[in-house]
Amino acid sequence: MFSHLAAVTVSLAVVTAAPAGAAPRLVPAADREVVFTADGTTTYGTLHVPAHRAGHRLRAALVLPGSGPTDRDGNQPGALPNTLAQVAGVLGGDRVATLRFDKYGTGxxxxxxxxxxxxxxxxPAFVRQARAAYEVLRDQPETDPHALMVLGHSEGAMTALLLGGTVHPRPIGVALLQPQAIRLLDLVALQLHAQTAEAVRQGQFTPERQWVIDAAIDAAVTALRAHRPVGTTDLPPAVAQLFTAFQGPSGRFVDSDDAVYPPSAAAALRPGTGVLLTCGTNDTQVPCATTDALTSALRRAHVGGPGRVRLSGVDHLLHDADHPDTPAPAVLDALHRFAGSE
Structure with missing residues (x-):
């Protein structure tokens, strides 16, 4: 009896086995919810797995959001540009799996x-959360743990830079899209000075008033870094409110974020790591000039390309005048150069 069953089993195996030389089964593209824990917080994300051959391990990228209440798709309450969801779609077209997640305070x-x-x-809590996400991406059955990348937008780019020099295994590529490339309060001061200059141009302030406001902004930054009370008398109401928040409920975050100088973090990247750094000529939040020191630091770290790419006419959300709701063609080209194809 047992020999008869064995014969049947062998016969079935012969019948159901794939013909020699048959192409592996193609697994269709799919999204799935991923849940992981970071410092006691249940974190939710989306893993996009592009179409691939069954059993084939894919290159994969962790996609990190910018500052404020920006969720896994790159959206904030009342603002739905879908920046990160669109970037993930571009990478998926290059057969790169992606993980994006709702960071603290979002989604x-x-x-x-x-x-x-x-x-x-x-x-640092946001950095630890991102590190946990990287480890989750590393351990997915479809991803190649030796072909991981980290991509961040704005503040998320600074986080990507920090991860690039500290996670294991080290990523093969780091993409810094419109990155926070200088200390936070220096960037805030630069933005506020630009807004004040624009207000003078529009006749809202006199040049004399501009001088007073600019001096008050610089004094506020100095006070914050010295952990002294900020004087807001000479600041416009909206700017005064901002600095009040910086020394109030947001104080711990601002202080710890401002402590990071991105060019210093570049030295920890493994030589040869593929790095893309983009800056848009229409980006009022992260002007190209703010990326000069980071670009030089990356060069000294002997990382690979594509390097810095200036995006003509592109704003902070990766759009241009002809593409107000989707990534500009120059952005798509830069991402394709970074991700390549198998």
Whole structure:
């Protein structure tokens, strides 16, 4: 009896086996929800797996959002540019799997463990959350742990830079899209000075008033870094409110974020790591000039290309005048150069 069953089993195996030389089964593209824990907070994300041959391990990229309440898709309340979802789609077209997630204070994740004390949330907590996400991406059955990348937009680019020099295994590529490339408060001061100059151009302030406001902005930055009370008397109401928040509920985060000087972090990248750094000529939040020191630091770190790419007419959300709702062609070209194809 047993020999008869064995014969049947062998016969079935012969019948159902794939013909020699048959192409492997193609697995269609799919998104799936990924849930992981970081510092006691349940974090929710989306893993996009492009179409691939069954059993084939894919290159994969962690996609990190910018500052503020920016969720996994790159959206904020009342602003839905879908920046990160679109970037993930571009990478998927190059057969790169992606993981993007709702960071603290956004989407399904919310404040998590910081719900009852949001003032304790600092920038290193966001970096640890991103590191946990990288490890989740590394361990997915479809991804190649030796072909991982990290891509970040704005503040997320600074986080990507920090991860690039500290995670294991080290990523083969790091993409810094319109990155926060100088200290946070220096960037804020630069933005505020530009806004004040524009207000003078429009006749809202006199040049004399501009001088007073600019001096007050610089004094506020100095006070914040010295952990002294900020004087807001000479600041416009909106700017005064901003600095009041910086020394109030957001103080811990601002102080810890401002402590990071991105060019210094570049030295930890592995030589030869493929790095893309983009800056848009119409980006008022991160002007190209702010990326000069980081670009030089990356060169000294002996990383690979594509290097810095200036995006003509492109704004902070990766759009240009002809493409107000989707990444500009120059952005698509830069991403394709970074990701390549198999």
């Amino acid at each position: 399904r994740t919310g404040l998590g463990a910081y719900r009852d004390h949001p003032e304790a949330l600092d920038y």
